[in-house]
Amino acid sequence: MNHTVSQRYVASIRKLKEEGKIRSFRQFAQSVDYLPQSLSEVINGRRDVTIDLLYKTINHYQLNPTYLFEGTGAMFCCEKDNGFRVVTVMVDQHGEENIVHVPVPAQAGYASGMSTQVMQEELPTYSLPDYQYKSGTFRSFDVSGESMEPSLLEGDKVICSFIEPGFWKHSIKDGQVYVVVTTDDVVVKRLYNRIMSHGEVEAHSDNNYFLPYSIPIGEIKEIWHLKTRISKFDHSRTRQSEDREMVAQYKEIIDRQNKLLRVMENSQIRASV
Numbered sequence: 001m002n003h004t005v006s007q008r009y010v011a012s013i014r015k016l017k018e019e020g021k022i023r024s025f026r027q028f029a030q031s032v033d034y035l036p037q038s039l040s041e042v043i044n045g046r047r048d049v050t051i052d053l054l055y056k057t058i059n060h061y062q063l064n065p066t067y068l069f070e071g072t073g074a075m076f077c078c079e080k081d082n083g084f085r086v087v088t089v090m091v092d093q094h095g096e097e098n099i100v101h102v103p104v105p106a107q108a109g110y111a112s113g114m115s116t117q118v119m120q121e122e123l124p125t126y127s128l129p130d131y132q133y134k135s136g137t138f139r140s141f142d143v144s145g146e147s148m149e150p151s152l153l154e155g156d157k158v159i160c161s162f163i164e165p166g167f168w169k170h171s172i173k174d175g176q177v178y179v180v181v182t183t184d185d186v187v188v189k190r191l192y193n194r195i196m197s198h199g200e201v202e203a204h205s206d207n208n209y210f211l212p213y214s215i216p217i218g219e220i221k222e223i224w225h226l227k228t229r230i231s232k233f234d235h236s237r238t239r240q241s242e243d244r245e246m247v248a249q250y251k252e253i254i255d256r257q258n259k260l261l262r263v264m265e266n267s268q269i270r271a272s273v
Contacts, residue, residue: 005166006048008068009057012075013043016061032056051137051162052089069166087162087222088116089137090125097137098125099159104142107186111221128159132227137162139224141179141186147205148188151177156231158188160224168223169195180215181222188226 013028022028029039034053041047057063066073090098101124102110109118127133143156152158160179163171172178172193180187180203189203195217204212 003048004071005054005068005164006042006045008071009049009054009063010043010045012061012063012068013057015075021061032060051087052091055088065165069164071166087137087139088114088119090120092125092127096127096134098127099133099138099140100125101140101157102142102186104144107141107144111181111184111186113183113221133159138227139179140230141188141224143188147207147210148177148190149207151206152188152229153231156229158226159228159230160226163223163225165223168217168220169193171225172201172223177226179222179224179226180220181224182215182219183221 013022013025016022016028017025022031025039025043026036029036032053033056038047042049042053054063054068058065058068062076064073064076067075090100092098100119103124106114106123110123114122138159138161140157140159143152143158144154146154158177158179163178172191172195174192175190178189178191180189180191180201187203190206192202192204194200194202194214198214199218200214200216201220202212202214
């Protein structure tokens with residue numbers, strides 16, 4: 001067993017069995033739609049628990065995510081008391097996890113907590129061939145507004161990897177860009193980690209017109225680390241090519257002026273002789 005989350009998970013389901021809330025591990029596996037032999041491998045430390053299995057178990061048996069991810073608090077609690085949200089994953093017909101895209105019109109509903117059924121019906125899913133998207137949970141979001149210009153433009157799409165809440169304290173790196181999902185909004189910001197000292201993150205925009213602000217950890221439901229930006233291609237001449245052309249024109253003007261100065265200097269020398 002490689003991960004402490006898996007160890008806490010196994011301890012939790014053993015507790016369920018001790019208290020008589022499940023008759024057997026086989027019955028438990030069936031209740032969360034999981035193969036009994038795969039669950040046996042998790043219990044015996046030969047594989048780690050999956051995010052999908054965590055999600056199903058938390059929903060069915062009220063496991064406390066804070067305990068699972070951080071090792072603090074009681075093993076079980078009411079779902080309404082959870083500070084953060086367990087991420088719903090979507091899989092294809094082969095059981096491979098898809099990337100879920102959250103467009104601007106759906107972001108308010110996503111922030112407030114879409115049900116699994118609504119997500120399946122309304123949010124598009126897709127996969128990418130690059131190996132980096134084959135391990136982990138990924139989500140993409142539309143960028144809206146001007147706050148992250150010039151780094152990100154309105155209409156861009158960002159593909160992000162999920163950061164488990166138990167790792168926020170150490171995984172959020174100062175000055176890197178993240179998507180933060182609160183109960184009210186979905187924002188793309190450059191974060192500065194103040195969790196250990198103040199229980200919050202500082203959200204900064206790349207557009208200096210927008211002032212930084214703090215987001216308390218208690219208001220955050222999900223954090224996603226930006227990996228890839230998808231932008232529209234502009235077929236018109238780029239600013240860089242225009243700048244190069246302007247520099248070339250200035251250089252040509254200066255060369256002509258230098259030639260003219262040399263001609264004038266030579267004329268003056270001949271006149272003095």
